[in-house]
Amino acid sequence: MSATTHPVESKVQITGGAWASAWKLAAAAGALGLVGAGAGYASDPKRFAFSYLFAISVFLTLGLGMLFFVVIQHIAAAHWSVTIRRTAEFFVGGLPVLVLLFLPLFAVMQHFPQWEHYWGSSHGATHGATHGGSHDAHPAPEHGATAGAHGEHAAPAAGAHGAHGTPPAAGHDQGAGGARELAGLAHMHHRTLEAKKAWFGSTFFFGRQAFYLLVWVLLARRFFKLSTEQDKSKDKRLTVVLARSAPASLTLLSLTMTFAAFDWLMALDPAWFSTIFGVWIFAGSLVAALGTLIVVTLGLRRSGYLDGRVTTEHYHDLAKLLFGFNCFWAYIAFSQFFLIWYASIPEETTFYHTRWNGNPGWQTLSIAIMAFHFVVPFILLMSRNVKRRLGAMATGTVMLLVMHAAEMYWLVLPNFKPADGHALTSLPIHWMDLACLVGVGGAYLAMVFKLMTQHALIPVGDPRLERGTQHTV
């Protein structure tokens, strides 16, 4: 009745070789990256803030995507994924490192547009305009200059947009409005920003950040700890315990992810809003997680690990899920774009306007994301042959992982406006982007790889292990 379990062999335990020392390499790269990022911070704290947020976004979405994957396997009582679940759990186990690395963001948050606006008064030295006092008397053009980062329709007043020749969407839609209309728009813009002031009140803001981080750490610990505990105890009840706590965990995870995405990514343009934004970030996270799972398990297999328990059948299914969720990502991204484009309301179109008309670099990146995050992987991964031919499949997967990072860059960096006020004419690529990416990623992966050396590479105590091993498509 009970599945016959193979004895724990060396193949499910990292004993030596490249994987045993991988964490040291990652740690060294991470340290180097973080030192570089630190130096960057000393020279240009504002640029550092954006690079660092970009790096955190890339890896935090990946880690939370992994957590989501693990939780959903427990909810669905899935057996096919048992042998790959542990790899995801290592990434979940590393989440506390990311939470720790999240903390420096609080130190540089005054550089992000939302806090430039809402907490501007406390950083008056950097930003001339004071937002603490009499808002009604606030002159519109001055506001436009401050808020130039978060609304191209306000930008003509600031003169930042004139160089491009194309009239910004808002001005165009409003007809030949002239200065009076622009002043009116700027005033409206100002009013909408004031209306949500309570959301960025400091106590509430920090309180909820603490809540998100706490939830992530607790969930990560629980799902990692109980699963690895089962390796030794072989206690079948743990499967039930994890399945029971999964639905509530999923609810908490989706809410915290949504609001963290609102607070740190959507609010980079404080006037902009989109109800689908949380779903969008979530869809991208899952694509990143599935892609990483494929790449890492392929690596482990190549070094002779995983005991032949992750087969072509599993990759076929993983690739199907990757394909499916990438389509879901595209569907969500398209829904948002399409509804905003069709309705063409200035307060919403700013988001795409910045990323299309902002400068040629962003336009190129927008096209690249469409092509390589959707069109090419869609065609490539549709075929059954490709999904079962692991080399070709891995190519598509790596492409998606690169595009995940590109998408985060595309979300964060358009909101960066250099301190000297000059409009950028190309992508604002900076060495600090790479330093932060390597720093954060290295530190996170060091923890993940370290955990890999300490625990079995597959959940050897899971009662569904045998069924998962025998899985055929």
Place this chain on the structure above:
Amino acid sequence: MSSANAPIKEIGELPLAAEQYDFHRITEDVARITENPAPRGWWVLFLTALSLLGGLGLTLAYLFWKGIGAWGNNQPISWAWDITNFVWWVGIGHAGTLISAVLFLFRQKWRTSINRAAEAMTIFAVICALMFPGIHVGRVWLMYYPFPLPNSMGIWPNFKSPLLWDVFAVSTYFTVSLLFWFVGLIPDLATLRDRSKTKLRRMVYGAFALGWRGSNRHWQHYERAYLILAAISTPLVLSVHSVVSFDFATSVEPGWHTTIFPPYFVAGAIFSGFAMVLTLMLVVRVVFKLHGLITLKHIELMNKVILTTGTIVGYAYAMEFFIAWYSGNDYERYVFFVNRATGPYAWAYWTMILCNVISPQLFWKKSWRRSIPLTFVVSIFVNIGMWFERFVIIVTSLHRDFLPSSWGYFHPTPIDVMTYLGSFGLFFTLFCLFIRWIPVIAIAEVKGVLPAADPHHHEEHSHDDSHHEPAHGEASAEA
């Protein structure tokens, strides 16, 4: 050796069909519904439905005679019950496609007991749905206008309009669903043909069974066709209701224009569809004594889907509210905080919240998920709530437009009510006929998930009988 596929009791796994079922009994239990005289319960439902359908005919005749003014629709509420009913019925259809296509691709074997009825429900629900825009045009004899037909007037439909995309989306959906349903039916129709005692019956079932002989070749083609149709149907689960949501979300109407609409409508559609499947299957199971095939396990799993999709819908409501506030836009805030939550339609809004968000939360508790009376009540609640969701979206958003002097309140006329009730007549008439003439459970597919269908079944049977006890949880709960 024992099969790894055997249910592991310690972690709560249960077999999919009650243990006393073998291949023969499944055929008998399902086929007899179409062969024996109908039980009284069927006649009661059928005649009620038929009467309502007659009422629908009379209502529509009057409606065409009088014009659309016979309904309560008027400026500013130019869309009301008609479009609410359309969206509601289309949404109900989605569960059928989700169960038959998406759950098939996810290899959820429990779908086999309910997919046939759910797919039939899809087709009938889409028929009911299509009726509403059809009659809403008023001049029904001009219904061909939305189709891009070459014509001497040189008039073409407006391809930029989401309403036109609806025509394409829903008709594609109907076609694919019908094909999918029919392909799945072929082996079972052949079973009925082979059991036929009269010549007419044999001829009719024989014609629809397309010469099925159950050969290896037939099965290979069948499996491939089924997989391909499942793959084609899956994007349709998302696309159809997304396009329906575009009818609203592409506008600049506060309360309609919001980016979460497409996935939110899809989740709501699956939610309402599962509720309708539950309502129907709970009745069918009792009337035709199918307790062993549609077990408590199926009901519990469907209740889990209800809980999940209900919570997703709750998430969407919360996002709408939060972003309305967060946007700082006066109109958005007004629509949600004044019109919906506290306005003249607050009763509808809170009915919706109670039915859609709160009532499914009962299913967090396992014993409640497995309670049949509670499941039935909640499924009805969800059906009601999802109707109100569309009513709230359509009517509350329209009743106070940008011109306060034209603000109004919608009062349905008896014709409104009768059109809606009549659509139930249409739906249930079709559904009753389906139950009596077509195998209500996919015989061949359920056989495929029995333990005996596992290639290792016989080996393990001779060595290890321990896991073959009756499933106590199921049997006792049925009694």
